[in-house]
Structures are given as C-alpha cells and as structure tokens.
Amino acid sequence: xxxxxxxxxxxxxxxxxxxxxxxxxxxxxxxxxxxxxxxxxxxxxxxxxxxxxxxxxxxxxxxxxxxxxxxxxxxxxxxxxxxxxxxxxxxxxxxxxxxxxxxxxxxxxxxxxxxxxxxxxxxxxxxxxxxxxxxxxxxxxxxxxxxxxxxxxxxxxxxxxxxxxxxxxxxxxxxxxxxxxxxxxxxxxxxxxxxxxxxxxxxxxxxxxxxxxxxxxxxxxxxxxxxxxxxxxxxxxxxxxxxxxxxxxxxxxxxxxxxxxxxxxxxxxxxxxxxxxxxxxxxxxxxxxxxxxxxxxxxxxxxxxxxxxxxxxxxxxxxxxxxxxxxxxxxxxxxxxxxxxxxxxxxxxxxxxxxxxxxxxxxxxxxxxxxxxxxxxxxxxxxxxxxxxxxxxxxxxxxxxxxxxxxxxxxxxxxxxxxxxxxxxxxxxxxxxxxxxxxxxxxxxxxxxxxxxxxxxxxxxxxxxxxxxxxxxxxxxxxxxxxxxxxxxxxxxxxxxxxxxxxxxxxxxxxxxxxxxxxxxxxxxxxxxxxxxxxxxxxxxxxxxxxxxxxxxxxxxxxxxxxxxxxxxxxxxxxxxxxxxxxxxxxxxxxxxxxxxxxxxxxxxxxxxxxxxxxxxxxxxxxxxxxxxxxxxxxxxxxxxxxxxxxxxxxxxxxxxxxxxxxxxxxxxxxxxxxxxxxxxxxxxxxxxxxxxxxxxxxxxxxx
Amino acid sequence: xxxxxxxxxxxxxxxxxxxxxxxxxxxxxxxxxxxxxxxxxxxxxxxxxxxxxxxxxxxxxxxxxxxxxxxxxxxxxxxxxxxxxxxxxxxxxxxxxxxxxxxxxxxxxxxxxxxxxxxxxxxxxxxxxxxxxxxxxxxxxxxxxxxxxxxxxxxxxxxxxxxxxxxxxxxxxxxxxxxxxxxxxxxxxxxxxxxxxxxxxxxxxxxxxxxxxxxxxxxxxxxxxxxxxxxxxxxxxxxxxxxxxxxxxxxxxxxxxxx
Numbered sequence: 001x002x003x004x005x006x007x008x009x010x011x012x013x014x015x016x017x018x019x020x021x022x023x024x025x026x027x028x029x030x031x032x033x034x035x036x037x038x039x040x041x042x043x044x045x046x047x048x049x050x051x052x053x054x055x056x057x058x059x060x061x062x063x064x065x066x067x068x069x070x071x072x073x074x075x076x077x078x079x080x081x082x083x084x085x086x087x088x089x090x091x092x093x094x095x096x097x098x099x100x101x102x103x104x105x106x107x108x109x110x111x112x113x114x115x116x117x118x119x120x121x122x123x124x125x126x127x128x129x130x131x132x133x134x135x136x137x138x139x140x141x142x143x144x145x146x147x148x149x150x151x152x153x154x155x156x157x158x159x160x161x162x163x164x165x166x167x168x169x170x171x172x173x174x175x176x177x178x179x180x181x182x183x184x185x186x187x188x189x190x191x192x193x194x195x196x197x198x199x200x201x202x203x204x205x206x207x208x209x210x211x212x213x214x215x216x217x218x219x220x221x222x223x224x225x226x227x228x229x230x231x232x233x234x235x236x237x238x239x240x241x242x243x244x245x246x247x248x249x250x251x252x253x254x255x256x257x258x259x260x261x262x263x264x265x266x267x268x269x270x271x272x273x274x275x276x277x278x279x280x281x282x283x284x285x286x287x288x289x290x291x292x293x294x295x296x297x298x299x300x301x302x303x304x305x306x307x308x309x310x311x312x313x314x315x316x317x318x319x320x321x322x323x324x325x326x327x328x329x330x331x332x333x334x335x336x337x338x339x340x341x342x343x344x345x346x347x348x349x350x351x352x353x354x355x356x357x358x359x360x361x362x363x364x365x366x367x368x369x370x371x372x373x374x375x376x377x378x379x380x381x382x383x384x385x386x387x388x389x390x391x392x393x394x395x396x397x398x399x400x401x402x403x404x405x406x407x408x409x410x411x412x413x414x415x416x417x418x419x420x421x422x423x424x425x426x427x428x429x430x431x432x433x434x435x436x437x438x439x440x441x442x443x444x445x446x447x448x449x450x451x452x453x454x455x456x457x458x459x460x461x462x463x464x465x466x467x468x469x470x471x472x473x474x475x476x477x478x479x480x481x482x483x484x485x486x487x488x489x490x491x492x493x494x495x496x497x498x499x500x501x502x503x504x505x506x507x508x509x510x511x512x513x514x515x516x517x518x519x520x521x522x523x524x525x526x527x528x529x530x531x532x533x534x535x536x537x538x539x540x541x542x543x544x545x546x547x548x549x550x551x552x553x554x555x556x557x558x559x560x561x562x563x564x565x566x567x568x569x570x571x572x573x574x575x576x577x578x579x580x581x582x583x584x585x586x587x588x589x590x591x592x593x594x595x596x597x598x599x600x601x602x603x604x605x606x607x608x609x610x611x612x613x614x615x616x617x618x619x620x621x622x623x624x625x626x627x628x629x630x631x632x633x634x635x636x637x638x639x640x641x642x643x644x645x646x647x648x649x650x651x652x653x654x655x656x657x658x659x660x661x662x663x664x665x666x667x668x669x670x671x672x673x674x675x676x677x678x679x680x681x682x683x684x685x686x687x688x689x690x691x692x693x694x695x696x697x698x699x700x701x702x703x704x
Numbered sequence: 705x706x707x708x709x710x711x712x713x714x715x716x717x718x719x720x721x722x723x724x725x726x727x728x729x730x731x732x733x734x735x736x737x738x739x740x741x742x743x744x745x746x747x748x749x750x751x752x753x754x755x756x757x758x759x760x761x762x763x764x765x766x767x768x769x770x771x772x773x774x775x776x777x778x779x780x781x782x783x784x785x786x787x788x789x790x791x792x793x794x795x796x797x798x799x800x801x802x803x804x805x806x807x808x809x810x811x812x813x814x815x816x817x818x819x820x821x822x823x824x825x826x827x828x829x830x831x832x833x834x835x836x837x838x839x840x841x842x843x844x845x846x847x848x849x850x851x852x853x854x855x856x857x858x859x860x861x862x863x864x865x866x867x868x869x870x871x872x873x874x875x876x877x878x879x880x881x882x883x884x885x886x887x888x889x890x891x892x893x894x895x896x897x898x899x900x901x902x903x904x905x906x907x908x909x910x911x912x913x914x915x916x917x918x919x920x921x922x923x924x925x926x927x928x929x930x931x932x933x934x935x936x937x938x939x940x941x942x943x944x945x946x947x948x949x950x951x952x953x954x955x956x957x958x959x960x961x962x963x
Contacts, residue, residue: 495800
C-alpha cells in the first residue's frame, strides 16, 4: 500500500502518468492513417490496410489521454505555484509552455504542412487537391497538435483568476477546507467520476454535430476557447489542482483505483458497442446517455490510471524518469515524424499489423535519438525539462525532496560542492572535489593557476554547471535567483559600465537586493565617498577594485565571493578592505576568498583549502597548513656559501640575500648546531616556523 | 528555518530594479555620444538629402513617393540604434566580463534584456521624431493623423526585432568585431530590401529575406499606403515576430551559457 508514500514518491508516479499520456498521443496519431472509412484528405495519409481494431484502440485512448494530461497538469500547476509564488510561476510557465508553443509552432507548422502536402498528393494519385482553407471565423488559426499548450496557458489564467477571487471571498479558508474534504470524499465514495463527468457530458450534448469517435473535439483550429474543450480539460485541470490541495485525495485515488478502472472499462465497452451501431450522435436519449457515459469513462480512466500509477510506480526509476523527461519533447516533435512514416509506408502492400508497429518503432527511435543527442544535453532540454544533462553524465539521480527547495540551509554549510567533477573538453578542471563553506567563516581558496579555483566559484555562482556531483548554495541550486540574493560577488577581470558614476553603479547593484545598504553607507564603508560622482571609466585600477567591492557588499550579503580583491590596491585601500572583510565576518557573513597574496589569506582566513589539478590537496586552518610542512626558515649573517650549506643533511634549500644566508630546513636544530660549529663569525641568527607561503609551495610542488 | 520568501523582492522593489536598470542603460547611451550621435543623426541627414533635397521634383510628380521614402528612412532610423546600440554595447559588455557578473548577481529575470530593448526602442523614437517632423514639414508626408500614428507605432515597435538581431550579434562576437558584423548585416539589409532604391525586377524575390523589408511593408500598410503593400500584413508581422523569437532566443540561450 502506498498511502504512506512521501510527496517525492508521489511525484515520480505522477510524472510517469504525464509521460504516459503524452506518449499515448504519439501512438494515437500513428493510428490515424489506418482509420477505416475516413475520406481522403482528413489525415496526411489513408493507408491501404485500414484497421477497425486500431480505430477502436485510438478511440479508447482518445477518451482520456488529454483529460489525464490536464489532470496531472493541474496537480503540478498548484505544486509549482505553491513552491514558486505567482511571479516565478508565470516566469516558469512562460519558459516551459509559452516558448515551446511559439518556437515549436514556427518550426513545426511548415514541416507538418509539407508532409501533409506530400501525403495528400500521394493519396490523390499524384495530383494535389486544393488545400482545405481555414474556417473564416474570428480567431481561426492552425494551432496543430500544440493546441494543448495554448489551452494550458488559458487554463492557468482562468484557474488563477478563480483562485484569486476565492482567496478574497474565503480568507479563513473555511470554504476551501470543505472543498478539500469533499474532493477526497467524492473519490472515496466513487461519486467523483459521475459528478465530474456531468459538465463534460453537458458540453458534449450541446454540440449540434458530434461524432462519438471524436470524444471532446480538439480545439486545434482557433485561438478562441472552445466550450467542450474548455469545460472538459478545465474540469480536469481544476480537479488536479484541488487534489493537490487535499491531503487525503491521493490516498483515496490509490484506494479506489481498481474500482475506477472497472467503471472505465465497462463504460468504454458500452460506448464501443453503441458507436459501432451509429457513429454519429442523433438528438435524443442515446446521445444524452452516451455523453454521460463518456464523462464517466473519462474520469474512470483518469482516476483509475492515476491510482494504478501511484500504487505501482511510486518508486524512483532512472528509466522511467528518462522516458518521462523525454515525453514532452517527443510529443511536441512527433507529428511530422509520425506523419512522414505514415506517408512513406501508406502504399506498401503489407498488413497494418506490420506497418503500424513499424511506424511506432521508427518514430520513437527517431524521436528518442533526437531527444538524447539534440535535446537532453542542450538548451532545448533545459527549456523543456528545467535542466540539461551533459552527455557524459552518469544516470540522473533521484530529485531532491520538494522540501529542500525552500530550505535555505542551516547554520552549518552555506555552500557546498559534493563530489563535483567538471571538464572543459579533455581537460579536467575539477575531479570529484568536496568543499564546503561554513557560516561565518572565511575560506581561502588557494592554488596555482589552473588549479580549479575559478571553476569552483563559477559553480557556486551558477555560471557553469557541474558534469557530476552536487552544487549547493543555501540549501539549494545556485541557479535560483532568490538564493543568489544572499550573495555578493567581486570578480576578477570585470570592468563595470565605464559611463556610469560610482554612485550609480552601487545604486544599480543595490536595486537587485531586498534590503540593501543606503548608497552613502556603501560609499562610506568602502572609502569611495570622494569618488562617488566620478565615472567609473575615469578611475585608477585600485579605485575600480574599491568600487567593485562596494558593489559586492551593497546588498548586505550572507556569502561574499572575492576573487583576487586586493590586486592593484595601495596599502591604505587594502587595509580598509581587510577591515571591511573582518567586519562582515564579525557580522556572520561567510566569505570565499581567492588570492595569490598568501599573507592576505594568512591574515584573514578561518580555513584554507589548497587546490591543485582540480583536487583539494589540503584543507584546514592556517595553523593546520603550517603544521603540514615541518620546515623552518633559518636566517643569519654568515660567510658560508649557499652551495655548501645546500649539501648538508636537513637542508631543503639555501640562498643568499645580500649579506644574509637564508635556509629552509626540515631539521632546523641540527642545521643550527652545524652552522654555529662551522662559522664562528655567524651573527643575527633567526629561526622561525614556516609560513603559509612555504606550506603552499611545498604542497603544490608535491602535487605537481 | 530560513525560507526563500525572505529573499524575494517586494513588487515595488522588483519594478524598481527594472526601472533602475533601464534608466542607467539609457543614461549610459546618452553619455556615449560618440556612439549614439551618428546612429541618431545619419538617418535624418540621409532623409533630408535624398527625400527633401534630391527627390523634391519626383515627389511633386508622384506624391506617393514621399511616403515610401519617409517609410524607408524611418525604418532605417528606428532599426539602426536598435541593432547597433544593442549589438555593439552588448559585445563590449561581454568582453569586459560584465554579463558574467550580471549572471552572478541576483538581478530579476531579464532586467538587462528589458532595459536594452526599451532603450533600443527609446533611441529609435529619438531618431524617428526629428525625421517625422521633417517628413511632415518638408518631405510631403501628408497623411491623416490616425494613419501617421499607426505607421509610427509599427515603426517604433519594429525596433524590437532588430534589437533581437543586435542581441544575437552581441552575444556572438567580440566588442571590436561587433560593429563590423553589424554593418555586414545591416548595409545589405537596408539596400537590398529596396527601402530607398528601386530594385531591378530580378532582385524582387530576395527582398523577403531581409527583416527591414517586412518592417517597411508593415509600416506602409499601417499608414494605408497600399500601392507598395505586397503581402498580407499578418505575414509581415509573423516574420518579424519569428525573427524576434529566434534571434532573441538564441542570444538569451548563448548568454545564459557563456555570459
């Protein structure tokens, strides 16, 4: 029993249902060239081997597939709305629905028109009949099979408008509480299929010309909403939305899934029988009963199939996830592909039992290959599914729990790279590294050029994506703008807008944050008040860095990325910047600092991570780093030659700086004893622990 | 527990971010006179020379010529700032790493895109208005106010597809190469779309590949100049929308990946 499934598990099942509904559409359209009795020109091809079986099978799938899709869309619609809020919801829907609708139509319509022309010419024996014209009615437009995206957008608008009205009328949620209970109760008592079927039936009964086979007429010829589709699919969407509201509804769907399937099968059997007797609805009792049975069948299938999926498909499966991800693209792109195969095989002297499977297999092969190579790893995949997968990526991991989406992390790690790998072509920038930034600390990322520091920061800033592993920023993805509102960034090699004044640059950056500093405060803190009204392009290199620092901190960040912040600064400006960093740390801000000035890291860092060749070769406090290198620096005035000393046991290196001999030693005590014994004139002896610089040099040399 | 709500921008601040970005984008363009000056003045100067000084007699014989010259040079006026300001400035910004910084900063979705597009349209208006005045006063443009307003609206909105092409060029090439590439596209586009020069008949078919042709035709149609109106206006509009979607989409995709 899956009633105790987590919300995440339920999403896997519903994702699978959505994918199923979309892929069923491909099978449905693939069957349409085999319809017996269809006049030439209705579809791209009339196959020479028609099939009553395929006609019936297509009818059965057509009863429920789009209603099922809209039901799941309603469920996910509310989930998304709850998760993102209104603004981000519309931005998301714009990207995922509106852009595919517009761009898809621009690309697909010419392809579909071309295939149709070729197919119909073939059907008519080489002569092209005049193409049917669009009906001369307002709003007429050939939406093609992309009508469902248009309908979905209209439905979002309608449902959110209703939601807004209900929220005003029912501020205490009393009414909505009752509706939530009624939704679950109607499913559990098996009345949902009958009550939800009523509006569908009413809309169908109102149609003056209704072929039973067509079910809810497809609104693919007009931009004006059509009543049967708006009622039928709108009901499905709204009920999906309400099911997401109701905490008990999914459990009830699971519980009554089998019973709903039985109702659906019985109703569908009766409809098939009736339709064979008379395919066209005649006004009267039969039409009324048929419409009502159709409504019941729609909801029997929708609730039955959803229940079955929740019962059997709730666990995560990489294959199912892949297919579910692919289904959106496949449905968008399938029509010209399927029609092309239908046209190709239409006159082959073979039985439909051979040709139909061939069309399906060939179409899916083309579409899945297209998905795998042209969509999944590219911006199209990003657009359609919200993320893209690098080609060399391991199979996708189970998605994180929805609860993580709103969790901005606790007082532990504010940012983390876990097992992150990143390649640029054949070179490996990061090789499975783990680094975390803790709240209130300054983490200095050190390493030679090409060690992977900039890549690590780029991942945290959402500028690049990891090939493998997880990148976490405040508990979630760095791609999320809301999370980045806690960031401040000072990048290396960035020139701000040279025509704008310093004050304007700060004001511009501050406008991105919910609670920024006043401009004067940011200017004062960073010592840039005196240059506030000067254009950025007229500043010196050091002044520009100061302004960039002001831009980075003006949003009161909780995590500040500083990439080589003190390059080009004079001593006074550097002291000011260090003081600012310390003040930010004292205020609980975390800082990630990359620098080649090791004394800077030594002065500021809480922790140090040394990177080399894409790996973390050492990590810990500055003292930890020093202790990793058991070397000490010996300095003295001596006449001894460095070459002589370099040959002694325990000496790593020796050099001369004017009259002073500088020795790096692993066994400082024995070297000092030998120095004193060998040079009686030795003066001003100084022995000190190795600094971070020596530790860094030693560590990176060992890693090389 | 911290939540995302703490980090969402209130609506007033959100609108403020769009406004601030647009305002400073406009100011920087105004301050960059070496760049903005020519693209504002060249179409006006060319119009005065060709339509007012040279073609006065021809317009007397065929008054409809005034409309086609006005529409052609107006198309040039609104599209030049859009293409060049957006394309070249964006390429320079990319070169300076500014787009990378903007991606890292929490700017609300598309602020820079909205700002650049609005500023491109605004500069188109700045370039178009003096031409409109000169056209009405000196150029024989004698339309009723409604037709002139419709034509103006189409022309001004017509800056948007060119801003999208500018975005695409700016997202693709370096700052130093952008003016060259923009010219490489723009000069043939302007001349081969037959805006000012009657093209020989064998060249008529190729005009449909240039967006300036579609904008010019749509503007003439909006102004009621049917003599030069070859195809249904919906088709011109669809092509311009398609160009905006495709080039804008490609640019946004590329900038989101590379900065």
